[in-house]
Amino acid sequence: MSGTYKKIVAHKYSKNFREASEIVSTDIVQPGPDQLLIKTRFGGVNASDVNISGGVYFSDGNFPFDLGCESVGEVIAVGPDVTQFQVGDAVASPQMGSAYSEMLCRDVDQFIKIPHCSPEYLSVSVAGLTASIGLYEAGDMGSGETVLITAAAGGVGNWCVQLAKLAGNHVIGTCSTQVKAQELKSLGCDRVVVYSEEALTDVLTAEYPDGINLIFEQVGGETFDTCVDHLATRGRMLICGFISEYMGGTQEITAPRIYHKLLWKSAQIRAFLYKDWPDKIAEHLERLIEQVASGTIKPLLDPTVFEGVDSAADALEYLHSGRNTGKVVVRY
DSSP, X not given: OOOEEEEEEEXXXXXXXXXXXXXXXXXXXXXXXXXXXXXXXXXXXXXXXXXXXXXXXXXXXXXXXXXXXXXXXXXEEEOTTOOSOOTTOEEEEOSTTXXXXXXXXXXXGGOEEOSSOSHHHHXXXXXXXXXXXXXXXXXXXXXXXXXXXTTTTBTTHHHHHHHHHHTTOEEEEEESSHHHXXXXXXXXXXEEEETTTSOHHXXXXXXXXXXXXXXXXXXXXXXXXXXXXXXXXXXXXXXXXXXGGTTTOOOOOOOOOTHHHHGGGTOEEEEOOXXXXXXXXXXXXXXXXXXXXXXXXXXXXXXXXXXXXXXXXXXXXXXXXXXXXXXXXXXX
């Protein structure tokens, strides 16, 4: 097989993804020993793509480097001695530099076999793992708790809602519109707070006077402050991001130190990135793939169509506009 394919690389650091990125053409190479050549079918768009292009994490400063996170695709060639995969297999790539590349040639241990090449399985890699490892490993989620998910209609948030419900919890979700609220109710959300219409702090004060046992917080800013105020005794708050500060930079505030709010209720704040549980990733992936295959989990996918690497910056800006409902996907 010969020819070229397109991918997106960063040629400098900038949280302006368009400014940091460049579409380049690369020669197709044949897979070597223990390698696969993959045709990408779906690439995942993540809010933290701007943190990666901005050099906040996952980069050693060597340019150019490939942008994008997870993808799913089809095996189109296998290297010598490869027996566990064959041409035509559907695979997921949860590795950096996967989402915005038309092809991938990497070692077999960089791929996971999946039942079908579909965006539902794409959603498992980053969004599903973030939700599952966050709730279960970092959050010690049990059953019969009150669980609050902020940005609940997003790519990670809708997974959190479904996993928390499956575990037997009362789930509260926040979102920006009634359309998103209906989606969350269809996923089993017990109480949806449309923050454009009602204040989260007022709802929690009136309806949950004993506080919230477990909070999965992704927004930051005032939402973070409200969540801290409404933690229950021995409550836990998880932080996997703070999208309100991704584009505008760090917000500086003057306030009493946070231990004044946490100590008196034995409450905890736990920050996490799922990659820091490497011994748990395979176990969670296997379970999440089975849940999607069985229909137990139905990942929420944004219906807006973005085609090819040329649309990646548009897709990311769409996500950061807050208009998406579910996972934003680039199709190839």
